[in-house]
Amino acid sequence: MHQGNFDLTLDQITKIEGHAALTLKVKNGTVEKCTFEIPEYKRFYTQAVRGKNVTAIPQMVSRICGTCSNAHLLCSINAIEDALNITITEQTYKLRRLLNNGLIIRDHALHLYVFVLPDLYNRDSLLEFDEDIEEEHELVHDAFAIKEVGNLLAKWSGGRSVHAPAPTIGGFLMLPKNGEQEKLILKLELIRDKVIKIIKIFEKCNFEITEDILFSALQDDDYDFLGKTIITHENACVPARNYADHLEHVVKPYSQGSAYTYEGKTFMVGALSRMNLSKEGIHQNTKDAAASALNMFPSQNIFHNNLAQALEILHCLDDSIDILKKLEIKDEKPIPYTMKAGMGTGVIEAPRGTLYHRYSFDDNGMIINGDIIVPTGQNQICIEKSLWDFAQKNLDLPKEELSHEMEKLVRAYDPCMSCASHFLKLKIE
Amino acid sequence: MAKLRVGWFTFTCCEDSTILFTEMLNTHWNDWKDKIEFVNARILKANNKIENLDVSFIEGSISSQEQVDKLKEIRKNSKTVVAIGACACTAMPSGWRNSFDEETKEEIKFLIDRYSHLEKVEPLKTYITVDESVQGCPMNEERFLELMEKTLSNIEK
Numbered sequence: 001m002h003q004g005n006f007d008l009t010l011d012q013i014t015k016i017e018g019h020a021a022l023t024l025k026v027k028n029g030t031v032e033k034c035t036f037e038i039p040e041y042k043r044f045y046t047q048a049v050r051g052k053n054v055t056a057i058p059q060m061v062s063r064i065c066g067t068c069s070n071a072h073l074l075c076s077i078n079a080i081e082d083a084l085n086i087t088i089t090e091q092t093y094k095l096r097r098l099l100n101n102g103l104i105i106r107d108h109a110l111h112l113y114v115f116v117l118p119d120l121y122n123r124d125s126l127l128e129f130d131e132d133i134e135e136e137h138e139l140v141h142d143a144f145a146i147k148e149v150g151n152l153l154a155k156w157s158g159g160r161s162v163h164a165p166a167p168t169i170g171g172f173l174m175l176p177k178n179g180e181q182e183k184l185i186l187k188l189e190l191i192r193d194k195v196i197k198i199i200k201i202f203e204k205c206n207f208e209i210t211e212d213i214l215f216s217a218l219q220d221d222d223y224d225f226l227g228k229t230i231i232t233h234e235n236a237c238v239p240a241r242n243y244a245d246h247l248e249h250v251v252k253p254y255s256q257g258s259a260y261t262y263e264g265k266t267f268m269v270g271a272l273s274r275m276n277l278s279k280e281g282i283h284q285n286t287k288d289a290a291a292s293a294l295n296m297f298p299s300q301n302i303f304h305n306n307l308a309q310a311l312e313i314l315h316c317l318d319d320s321i322d323i324l325k326k327l328e329i330k331d332e333k334p335i336p337y338t339m340k341a342g343m344g345t346g347v348i349e350a351p352r353g354t355l356y357h358r359y360s361f362d363d364n365g366m367i368i369n370g371d372i373i374v375p376t377g378q379n380q381i382c383i384e385k386s387l388w389d390f391a392q393k394n395l396d397l398p399k400e401e402l403s404h405e406m407e408k409l410v411r412a413y414d415p416c417m418s419c420a421s422h423f424l425k426l427k428i429e
Numbered sequence: 430m431a432k433l434r435v436g437w438f439t440f441t442c443c444e445d446s447t448i449l450f451t452e453m454l455n456t457h458w459n460d461w462k463d464k465i466e467f468v469n470a471r472i473l474k475a476n477n478k479i480e481n482l483d484v485s486f487i488e489g490s491i492s493s494q495e496q497v498d499k500l501k502e503i504r505k506n507s508k509t510v511v512a513i514g515a516c517a518c519t520a521m522p523s524g525w526r527n528s529f530d531e532e533t534k535e536e537i538k539f540l541i542d543r544y545s546h547l548e549k550v551e552p553l554k555t556y557i558t559v560d561e562s563v564q565g566c567p568m569n570e571e572r573f574l575e576l577m578e579k580t581l582s583n584i585e586k
Binding site: 012014015016017018019040041042043044045047048050060063064065066067069106110114118124125126127128140144145147148151161162163253256407418 | 439440441442443444445446447448449451452454455456458462467471472473474475476477492493496522523525526529533536537540543544546566567
């Protein structure tokens with residue numbers, strides 16, 4: 001163990017979405033300070049939405065985050081539809097589900113291959129994998145192939161994979177063309193073996209940090225990421241619209257992101273939570289292809305968030321194939337509605353966990369208040385706890401190695417700082 | 430053949446163009462891998478430097494003096510600077526607070542002060558010379574590809 005005192009500062013955590021930093025201070029062999037900081041500058045979206053018309057809000061708030069943009073888009077549409085009592089058609093539901101599946105495939109693949117895989121192969125970057133080593137060569141090409149299919153699925157269903165222009169309140173402004181479903185199915189089937197390969201890689205990965213924390217996620221019977229009830233592994237069962245009532249905002253003065261506890265407890269949202277709580281809903285073909293990996297859940301190992309994401313890619317792929325096989329696009333217009341004052345809540349499972357939007361607006365549809373709670377804010381305290389616990393147990397590591405290991409641990413949570421710094425809670429002062 | 434030394438940087442933004450760029454690698458990396466060296470790209474690698482860059486692509490607007498200083502350092506070490514996406518080119522939509530009314534500005538003042546934000550959010554060109562721009566939210570993919578081809582052909586010459 002290090003004698004005396006030492007400080008460790010990592011100004012820029014790399015291979016994550018957005019800017020984050022960490023600081024560790026050790027005195028007499030004891031961690032005295034360990035902070036996960038979000039230095040991303042606030043953009044004040046909560047204030048910016050006020051006075052804007054609800055029809056403009058989905059595209060506006062999708063700009064909170066580039067990588068999760070379609071999750072924000074769908075969540076805000078859900079909130080507005082909730083306020084206006086709009087019931088969407090089956091076709092709209094399926095297209096939204098495909099759009100979200102495309103997002104999950106693309107976003108998880110970015111995280112697993114581009115951010116995490118270099119740690120498993122001791123490379124600085126996926127782009128520096130050795131093309132002369134067959135395994136590494138294949139993984140680089142697998143990464144691009146899987147991400148591209150996620151992109152294509154989102155483009156087909158939503159018009160674009162980032163800030164999709166087609167989804168709107170009550171339905172879709174543009175509809176995908178019939179006749180392309182079979183080509184998409186073929187592309188999805190072509191990457192299936194590659195996804196099974198990455199599941200096996202993360203199943204064998206021996207990185208381990210276990211945490212005694214609360215896991216929380218939206219529940220749905222068929223793992224569609226769009227459920228209606230929040231559950232936790234302590235058997236809490238909360239209607240999604242009441243979710244925020246169970247969260248407490250915690251001020252971290254060194255961080256521009258808002259942190260939360262769930263009923264005062266440190267908790268985690270994201271793929272690991274979903275897999276721990278809802279794996280029964282995973283597609284049967286995924287269950288058949290990845291039974292041993294699924295058997296590793298429930299798990300308290302934070303690094304199993306990576307394995308859970310790999311499994312979710314396969315689930316989204318199998319689910320999308322099923323939907324596309326039966327989907328014949330009909331010429332539907334968005335459901336008409338009459339604007340009226342109201343308040344609505346949208347909750348969905350974004351790639352990194354539960355995302356919550358709530359808006360209130362007047363008779364003209366002008367926003368009075370908006371509230372948005374993102375997954376990384378919910379995980380922020382848990383990330384710090386893991387970093388603290390890990391540092392305390394591993395003070396004997398050389399500083400450079402300790403820094404690298406702590407960075408790996410942050411990556412396992414797959415934080416998104418663009419989301420986390422979008423707004424503020426004013427009641428904190 | 431010398432590789433194009435590329436930097437990819439982000440400031441205040443949602444990083445949509447950065448994500449779009451990583452997705453463009455899906456279909457273009459095979460063509461680019463022998464022609465490009467990423468000297469600085471936080472989203473792709475851990476070992477990053479700001480030195481001797483042929484081209485720096487910069488996404489996002491500028492919110493703090495710390496960002497101004499880093500932006501100027503990038504400019505000093507780059508032959509060409511390209512502003513990527515709406516926030517870098519126009520400061521919007523990251524600069525919503527520039528147009529807040531006085532009451533809302535007062536409401537957020539404690540955070541502006543606590544985190545040392547500058548009074549206004551600015552596009553890159555307020556602080557440095559920008560050689561090229563790719564507009565859009567996210568950036569226009571075709572325009573970016575055109576620019577990349579042009580830059581690569583200059584290196585080949």
